Amino acid sequence: MKHSEGLEWAIHSCSLLAALPPGTCLPSKLLAEFFDLPEAYLAKQMQKLSQAGIVETRRGPRGGYGLARPSADITLLQMVEAIDGDAQHFRCTEIRRCGPTGVANRHYTRPCGIARSLWKAEAAWREELNKVNLADINRMGQAETPPEQIAKALKWFQEKLAGA
């Protein structure tokens, strides 16, 4: 019952792409360097985002990853599900039907209250995640990131992208 480590990386990468000029492409090498993360494994996370249709890829020189649509159209839920999967957290194995007191399958018509309650809580969680999109996250980030860092980062990218 926990998120994979790559989730933080993926969301940060999306957030960064959303903060840069629209259409910007960043290769995994640059992303990894910027966040000081293992490049090959970060690329795996980006691959998942790509498969989910959240980012587009451009191969070859000056290629990389870019957002596939406006940041306001990318929800937190979409990113979470791209990285951690969209399977239900609770998987019922129907143990009530087993054991010496189980009866024929046709007598069980719908999921029990246990499963329904757990799934309802999951739904509340997903609903909350779906209320937040990348644009929201960037608005918040803009407000809370130290100005020193914003300046430093802009300069760093200018040098890196120009030098290439």
Place this chain on the structure above:
Amino acid sequence: MKHSEGLEWAIHSCSLLAALPPGTCLPSKLLAEFFDLPEAYLAKQMQKLSQAGIVETRRGPRGGYGLARPSADITLLQMVEAIDGDAQHFRCTEIRRCGPTGVANRHYTRPCGIARSLWKAEAAWREELNKVNLADINRMGQAETPPEQIAKALKWFQEKLAGA
């Protein structure tokens, strides 16, 4: 991002204890037989419930597990946290501070919008789980369990507990 398998077992066991006459004690051997589950591993789950103070234990002959308080005072959240732990699902590793553009720690005052949004969704999930208690679950179960199975189960327990 998923519940452990034992969660279903643990909740079913609690539900069963709540359905039987108050004060009933069931040993892990009987529970495992009733649900057709591996006894040793089910016992591990019951141990967690015991450590969390949800069930009480009685050692020795005619001992076993019994609810530690009325079923209306045991919430679904308490059982979930007893089995799957109460740690936050999202653990931020503060990658924004790393890399070539990080600045001194004192400039970061509070968790960012990413972490806050994910934690807020978790809170909604926990809140929903906290609305449901064992008594609710049993009410639902009573209504949806095939009457044939209820009769069968009662008879089974009568024989088992009398025969012992």
Place this chain on the structure above:
DNA sequence: CTATTTCGGATATATTATATCCGCAATTAT
């Protein structure tokens, strides 16, 4: 066309979850 860049699937390793086993302590029935 060719050299370079970059993604993406296949592969390896580490960590965690699942499952079992056994000795010990506590309790009870006889």
Place this chain on the structure above:
DNA sequence: ATAATTGCGGATATAATATATCCGAAATAG
């Protein structure tokens, strides 16, 4: 007292998953 029952905790074995890396194929710039 004694023997039988039962939970507890640690040690262990196995299966599943998460983490990390490698290398070939695809795409592009020149």
